Amino acid sequence: MASETGESIRPGRTYIPWDDLPVQRETIAGIGTVLPVVVLYLLIAVLPIVFAFWASLHEIHTLNPEWQWAGLSNYREVLEISTFWGSLWRGIVYMVGSTLLQLGVGLWMALVLNRITRGQKLLTAVVFTAYLIPTIIVSLVAMRVFDPAGGVFQMIGAEWLGLWGGREAPLGSRDWAMRLLILIGTWKFAVFVTIFTLAQLRAIPDRFYEAAKVCGANRWQMFRDITLPRLVGIVTVVVLLRSVFMFNKFDIIWQLTEGGPGNATTTLPVLAYKTVYTEQAYGLANAISVVMFLFLFASAIIYFKIFNPSEEVETTT
């Protein structure tokens, strides 16, 4: 690229008449800098969604990609199969349960971490570990402790609390699989809420609390009138993001139960995956994908209505 020093007018190099071009040089450079991001987005987001929509209009076998035009029949089929509505319902149960639990635990951890004075480094490390540890390892440990052969939580649940039978695997039980999935997920994902709210809590100046103390406010009043109003914005965003993430959660469900027992933990992502690989109905799976994408899209619109990114753009932190 040409530079201010005039190095660019070296022999053998094409001279670009910057001043004669209809656009400013800075514009070209600016767009050039974000071009890689745009290319990545086109390749990983726009292209797959267009492709999914196109594929959802065809009858396709997963391993033998011969496309047969099917029109909207895949969508009709999606809405008719009973597993779809069941999965949607289970997905909503999973989403609401996980989000509420994670929000409660995450907020609590953030409030404690914010007020702690000693051992903060270790505590923060413990919290961040849950964020950095791979999901598969969480799943492997969970499968171990809930194993009927020598699993410690299985034993506690069966022998001490009598929640399930002694030889029964709780992850394979219709009653417990969903609840355990929500609990195990919360161990890992509540930290997401903590991290975002903690950043917000740290941004509240201490003098606010000092002023409130001078005015005779008690701790609950301080929390209600200073902390809570500051948290509402970020909590809305986090709830929205968490809901979307949990609605689309695939990894931890697949690793722990593969959607079973029966269909007891089959949510929409698991159903879509099973449709591709078990039923080999690639077109139908794409139709489910498109339905899920529409859900995401609606969430994105709400996201932008609640949280206006242009405010962020204007701040020069």
Add this chain to the structure above:
Amino acid sequence: MSQSEPPGGVFGLSYDGETRVSEALKLVSTAIIVLVGAWPIYWMTQLAFTQYETVESAVTVFPTPDIFTFDNFNVLTDPEMYTYMFNTVVVAIGTIVTVVLVSLIAGYGLARLEFPQKENFARILLIGYLFSPIVIGIPLYQIWQNIGLLGTRFGLIIALSAISMPFAVWLMWKYIMTIPEAHEEAAWVDGASRWRGFRDVVVPQCRPAIIAAALFAFALAWNDFTFAQILLPQTETTTFAPGILRAMGQAQFLPDAYLMAISLAMTLPPLLFAYFMQSYLLKGFQVRAL
């Protein structure tokens, strides 16, 4: 209650009483968080050092000398497991490099250059938070198959890089805005080009942001299961997470103690990062790269 104290606390407690109660609650909460947070890691570690026959049959709390063993870690030398771990490391490094390079350049452009639709670009970038690996992965499976990227680590690296973008680019952008432009102007006056100014003035000052972005890219790549499961279908080229799940389904002999040993090995890098680099992690979030 004396006159100088603030009046009437919660449940009619005095301010000092209130402080004591909140201190106690804080202590109990901290204890619970540490216990619940650290317990699975402790349990995994102690099982990794326990003989596998014992793990399968009884609940043990600590690997006492009679059941203590290092043998579980032999599984790490198993060629299959070794390949999985090697692939994960390659994908993680590839993702880190791609994310840091692309987000540095884009962040610089957003912070320093004026171009039309800049705000809208930033807005659209945030949609990236809503990309879901399963929604994207299913169509991507056929697309990658058609252009020959299916089953390659490169294909996985670009997919993972794309979903790290919103965080990384916003982080770099916000961070570069905190660096005074005067530093670069001084370099320009001395005859440096914009590129030289970027390379020698901006990039060195971005070190904390680069480390934060790299850590998040690492977390994403190390964590990934869904993309790898769909995009790396062959057993030989897959990464750790889907690989171990498939190995569990196929292997004749793979006791849980071995799985705990390999899990411990895969947990160590994140654990070390979480402890020694938490200041960068916190800084990354404090720039509010949402």
